Amino acid sequence: MKWLRRLGLALALWLVGISALIALGPADHPEQSVDVAIVLGAAVDDAEPSPVFAARLDHAIELYDSGRVERLLLTGARSAEDSLSEAEAGKRYAMARGVREEAILMEENSRTTFQNLTEARAVMEREEIGTAIIVSDPLHLWRAMRMADRLDMDASASAATETRYRSWSTQLPFLLRETYFVHHFWLFGE
Numbered sequence: 186m187k188w189l190r191r192l193g194l195a196l197a198l199w200l201v202g203i204s205a206l207i208a209l210g211p212a213d214h215p216e217q218s219v220d221v222a223i224v225l226g227a228a229v230d231d232a233e234p235s236p237v238f239a240a241r242l243d244h245a246i247e248l249y250d251s252g253r254v255e256r257l258l259l260t261g262a263r264s265a266e267d268s269l270s271e272a273e274a275g276k277r278y279a280m281a282r283g284v285r286e287e288a289i290l291m292e293e294n295s296r297t298t299f300q301n302l303t304e305a306r307a308v309m310e311r312e313e314i315g316t317a318i319i320v321s322d323p324l325h326l327w328r329a330m331r332m333a334d335r336l337d338m339d340a341s342a343s344a345a346t347e348t349r350y351r352s353w354s355t356q357l358p359f360l361l362r363e364t365y366f367v368h369h370f371w372l373f374g375e
Contacts, residue, residue, distance in 0.1 A: 200364060207327045207363050211342040215253075219316035219341070221290065222254040223305045225298060225329060226261020226271035234278050237322065238271065242278050244345040245320045249284055254318060258290040258308055260301040298325070298366075299375040302332050309338075318343045324359045328367045335374075 222245040227238035234242055248254045257279055261271025269277070272291040280286055290312060292304035302319075309317065316339045319329050323344040333340040369375075 203367060204360055204364050207324055207367065208360060210323050210326050210344060211330045213343045214341055217318070217341060218253050219318050220254070220314045221256045221258045221309065221316070222248050222318045222320050222343070223258045223302070223340070224260060224275060225301050225319065225321040225325065226259075226275075226295065229261075229264070229267045229269060229271050229274045231267055232269045232274055232277075234271075234274050238275065239278065240345045240347045241320050241322070242275050243282075243347060244343065246279055246282050246284060247346075248318060248320070248343060249279075249288065256288045256290055256314075257284060258292070258305050258314075258317070260292050260295055260305055262293050262296050297375065298329055299332050299370065302329065302336055302338065306336050306338055315339055317341075320345060322359070324356065324363050328363055328370060331367065331370065 224241050224245045227241060228235040229238065245254070245257050249257060259272040259275040259279070261275070263270035263273070267274075270293040272293045276289050276291055279289060290308055292301075292308050295301045295304045305317070308314075319326065319333060319340050319342050321329055321344070326342040326344055330340070330342050
């Protein structure tokens with residue numbers, strides 16, 4: 186029975202450690218300029234980006250306006266209940282805020298974070314784009330960067346500053362979800 190308690194303690198310490206890494210997130214390098222900001226998709230409310238997606242888009246637009254990125258690469262397919270894909274809704278949102286249409290790339294096939302990045306990588310290869318900043322919520326970026334590493338992408342991270350996940354009541358479920366999905370990624374590769 187002693188070994189069972191030790192195993193339980195080891196597992197608990199492991200989960201706390203991984204959760205801490207997720208909560209700390211990858212470092213942002215504010216002086217860094219790259220070719221494209223990859224905006225990871227999020228829900229769309231019919232034809233409008235959800236507040237979570239809008240916060241990600243707003244951050245990417247700030248990166249574009251400040252000259253840190255030359256283009257935006259918007260990701261995400263259309264769900265059955267929406268009239269537009271996540272990428273198309275994001276494109277309309279960005280253009281309404283001054284981003285030139287020719288500065289926006291899209292992929293509309295992905296439904297998961299790993300698919301977002303896989304499809305984004307294909308667009309980058311097709312367009313001969315070398316470097317990227319991945320934009321998402323702070324608690325989402327640690328897992329996204331592990332995926333980008335697996336895909337051999339030359340990418341860094343930049344967290345949306347106006348994330349909708351600000352209170353413990355919203356952050357804790359997101360952190361638990363991310364802890365689960367990191368392990369899912371390690372076990373199943375997506």
